[in-house]
Amino acid sequence: MKIAFVGKGGSGKTTLSSLFVRHLAACGAPVVAVDADINQHLGAALGLNEEEAAALPAMGAHLPLIKEYLRGTNPRITSADTMIKTTPPGEGSRLLRVREDNPVYDACARSVELDGGAVRLMVTGPFTDADLGVACYHSKTGAVELFLNHLVDGPGEYVVVDMTAGSDSFASGMFTRFDITFLVAEPTRKGVSVYRQYKEYARDFDVTLKVVGNKVRDQDDLDFLRAEAGDDLLVAVGHSDWVRSMEKGRPPRFGLLEESGRHALSLLHSAADATYERRDRERYTRQMVHFHLKNARSWGNERTGADLAAQVDPGFVLGERVTASA
Ligand SMILES: Nc1ncnc2c1ncn2[C@@H]1O[C@H](COP(=O)(O)OP(=O)(O)OP(=O)(O)O)[C@@H](O)[C@H]1O
Ligand SMILES: [Mg+2]
Numbered sequence: 001m002k003i004a005f006v007g008k009g010g011s012g013k014t015t016l017s018s019l020f021v022r023h024l025a026a027c028g029a030p031v032v033a034v035d036a037d038i039n040q041h042l043g044a045a046l047g048l049n050e051e052e053a054a055a056l057p058a059m060g061a062h063l064p065l066i067k068e069y070l071r072g073t074n075p076r077i078t079s080a081d082t083m084i085k086t087t088p089p090g091e092g093s094r095l096l097r098v099r100e101d102n103p104v105y106d107a108c109a110r111s112v113e114l115d116g117g118a119v120r121l122m123v124t125g126p127f128t129d130a131d132l133g134v135a136c137y138h139s140k141t142g143a144v145e146l147f148l149n150h151l152v153d154g155p156g157e158y159v160v161v162d163m164t165a166g167s168d169s170f171a172s173g174m175f176t177r178f179d180i181t182f183l184v185a186e187p188t189r190k191g192v193s194v195y196r197q198y199k200e201y202a203r204d205f206d207v208t209l210k211v212v213g214n215k216v217r218d219q220d221d222l223d224f225l226r227a228e229a230g231d232d233l234l235v236a237v238g239h240s241d242w243v244r245s246m247e248k249g250r251p252p253r254f255g256l257l258e259e260s261g262r263h264a265l266s267l268l269h270s271a272a273d274a275t276y277e278r279r280d281r282e283r284y285t286r287q288m289v290h291f292h293l294k295n296a297r298s299w300g301n302e303r304t305g306a307d308l309a310a311q312v313d314p315g316f317v318l319g320e321r322v323t324a325s326a
Contacts, residue, residue, distance in 0.1 A: 083311075
C-alpha cells in the first residue's frame with residue numbers, strides 16, 4: 001500500500017507519518033518510510049539523533065544508480081541519461097518490492113529500529129535554495145517517483161511518504177501515485193485551503209483523499225473541520241504529550257502513546273487497507289504514462305534530446321506479485 005501524508009507547512013505531516021510508521025511497525029508490518037518533504041525531519045521523528053540523520057544517504061544523490069537499475073534490459077529506454085522521473089516501466093524493466101533486498105535499498109535505505117521491529121527509511125536529501133526552482137526540486141523527488149512507479153506492493157506491505165503538498169507534486173503526477181493520501185490539516189483557514197486545492201487537482205485523477213485533523217483542541221475546532229471537509233474528514237488528533245516528550249529527545253515507548261492517538265492511527269490503517277480492493281492497475285499505469293507524455297512534451301524531450309514518448313510500452317501494466325511468505 002502506498003500512502004502519502006501531505007499538508008501545509010507545520011501542520012504535522014512529519015509527526016503523523018512518523019506515528020503511522022511506528023504504528024505499522026508495532027503491528028509487525030513491513031514498512032518503507034520515505035522523507036520527501038522540503039524540511040527533512042522524518043529521520044528525527046523516527047528517533048534518529050542528529051548525527052544518524054545527517055548520515056542518511058540521499059536518494060537524490062543516487063539517481064544514476066536508481067535509473068540504471070530500474071531500466072534493466074528495457075529496450076525502449078536506451079540509456080539512463082534519457083530516463084526522466086516519469087519514465088514508466090515496461091517489458092525488461094526491473095521492478096522493486098517492499099520486502100526484498102536490492103541495489104536501490106542498499107544505496108538509499110537505512111534500517112531504523114522501532115518498538116515492534118525495524119523499518120526501512122529513505123530520504124530525498126536536504127533541499128537547497130537552488131533546488132526549490134522547479135526543475136531541480138523535481139530531480140530530488142523524482143527519485144521517489146521512480147521508486148513508486150516501479151514498486152509492486154501487495155496488501156499488508158506499506159510505503160509511507162512524508163511529502164510537500166505543492167504545485168511540484170501536481171506537475172510531476174506524484175500526487176496520483178498513492179492508494180490513499182492523508183491531508184493533515186489544522187483547524188485554520190490556511191490548513192483547509194491546502195485541502196481544497198488538493199481536492200481540486202485530485203478530482204480528475206480518482207485520488208483517494210482523506211483529511212486528518214491535527215492540533216484539534218475542542219468541539220469548535222472539530223466542527224470547523226467537519227464543516228470544511230465534510231465526509232473527507234477521517235479523524236482528528238489533539239495535542240499529544242507523547243509527541244512533545246519525543247520532541248524533547250525523550251521518546252517514551254510507543255505503547256504509551258495516548259489512547260486517542262492510537263485510535264486515530266488504527267483508523268488510518270484500516271482506511272489505507274480498505275483501498276486495496278479499489279486498486280485499478282490499468283488506471284495506475286495509464287496515469288503514469290499520461291504524466292510522462294506531459295513532462296516529455298513540456299521539458300523532457302528538449303532536455304534529453306530524445307523522443308521520450310517512445311519509452312512507453314503500450315502493452316505493459318504494473319502488476320503486483322504477492323510473495324508467499326506473507
Ligand atoms: N498532535 C501533536 N501534538 C503535539 N505536537 C505536535 C502535534 N502535531 C505536530 N506537533 C508539533 O508541531 C510541529 C510541526 O509538526 P511537523 O514537523 O510534524 O509538521 P510538518 O507539517 O511536517 O512541518 P514542515 O512543513 O516543517 O515539514 C512539531 O514541533 C511537532 O512536534
Ligand atoms: Mg515535515
